[in-house]
Amino acid sequence: MTDAPFFAPAEHSLDDLTIRSYRPGDGLALQRAMASSYAHLRPWMSWALPDQSLEQSEAICRRFAAQYLLSTTFVLGIWRADDLIGGTGFHLRDGALAxxxxxxxxxxSAASAGQGLGTxxxxAMLAWGFTAWPWERLVWHCDTRNQASARVAEKNGLRHEGTLRANTFDVTGQRRDTHIFAILREEWAQQTP
Ligand SMILES: CC(C)(COP(=O)(O)OP(=O)(O)OC[C@H]1O[C@@H](n2cnc3c(N)ncnc32)[C@H](O)[C@@H]1OP(=O)(O)O)[C@@H](O)C(=O)NCCC(=O)NCCS
Structure with missing residues (x-):
């Protein structure tokens, strides 16, 4: 552990895509992505809203940008040119940065899903996370019914560590089970040529 300030890497390139922190002005792209993907996201993402306004979207982007600069959580957009085609992030839900x-x-997004992009x-997040970031352990949680999400983790070599039973709630308010997948820095290094 160290008291040195942490300056998070701001972006990562992946072929025609850029994975980067949000900025003021991204609200319109976020609003468009949410409006076109609501039905696709809603079963799994409790935060998805059917009619998120431009102002709400812009406020969300600015909050993400502020949190990123303060290193409290690292929410990232996935961009193809000016289109926001998805989101990802490194979230501090399992202890502080240190x-x-x-x-x-x-x-x-609905239009881009099922084409190998999530995989x-x-x-890319593992490669970036274990080289430019200080991560030692990266974790992936998913509803046990979310087969696409579980496959994305498995195909990237994350190990299924267990299943939490009825630990949280789905978007309908019903209790649901959660798969925990994780990969350690040294495991990633071993599987990476
Ligand atoms: C889950 C998600 C991120 C996966 O990204 P994606 O780009 O669609 O996934 P990929 O195209 O890389 O596919 C990965 C695997 O999932 C499978 N898959 C994709 N969609 C699927 C579906 N609807 N049902 C079952 N399997 C599916 C693919 O066939 C592939 O597996 P395979 O190689 O064994 O055939 C994306 O579908 C999504 O955003 N879903 C809604 C939000 C969500 O669930 N987020 C994750 C929360 S934990």
Missing amino acids: TGNAEIGMWI RVLA
Whole structure:
């Protein structure tokens, strides 16, 4: 552990995509992505709203930007040119930055899902996370019914560590089970040519 200030890397390139922190002015792109993907996201993402206004979207982007600069959580957009086609992030849900633990979250827009993008973006997040960031352990949580999400984790070599039973609630308010997947820095290094 160290008291040195942490300056988070701001962006990462992946072929034609850029994974970067949000900025003031991103609200319109976020509003568009939410409006076109609501039905796709809603079963799994409790924060998805059917009619998020431009002002709400802009406020969310500015909050994400502020949190990023303060190193309280690291929410990232996935951009293809000016289109926001998904989101990801390193979330401090399992201890402070100094623990080296972070949880990766992800959504891919309805128009871009099912084309291998989630798998590619998670691979990029592991590579970036274990090289430019201080992470030692990266975790992925998903509803046990979310087969696409579980496959994205498995295909990237994350180990299924267990299943929490009825530990949280789905978007309808029903209790649901959660798979925990994780990968350690040395495991990632071993599986990476
Ligand atoms: C989950 C999600 C991030 C996956 O990203 P994606 O780009 O759609 O996934 P990929 O195209 O890389 O596919 C990964 C695997 O999931 C499978 N898959 C994709 N959509 C699926 C679906 N609807 N049902 C079952 N499996 C599915 C693919 O076939 C592939 O597995 P395979 O290689 O064994 O065939 C994306 O679908 C999404 O944003 N879903 C809604 C939000 C969400 O669930 N986020 C994750 C919360 S933990």
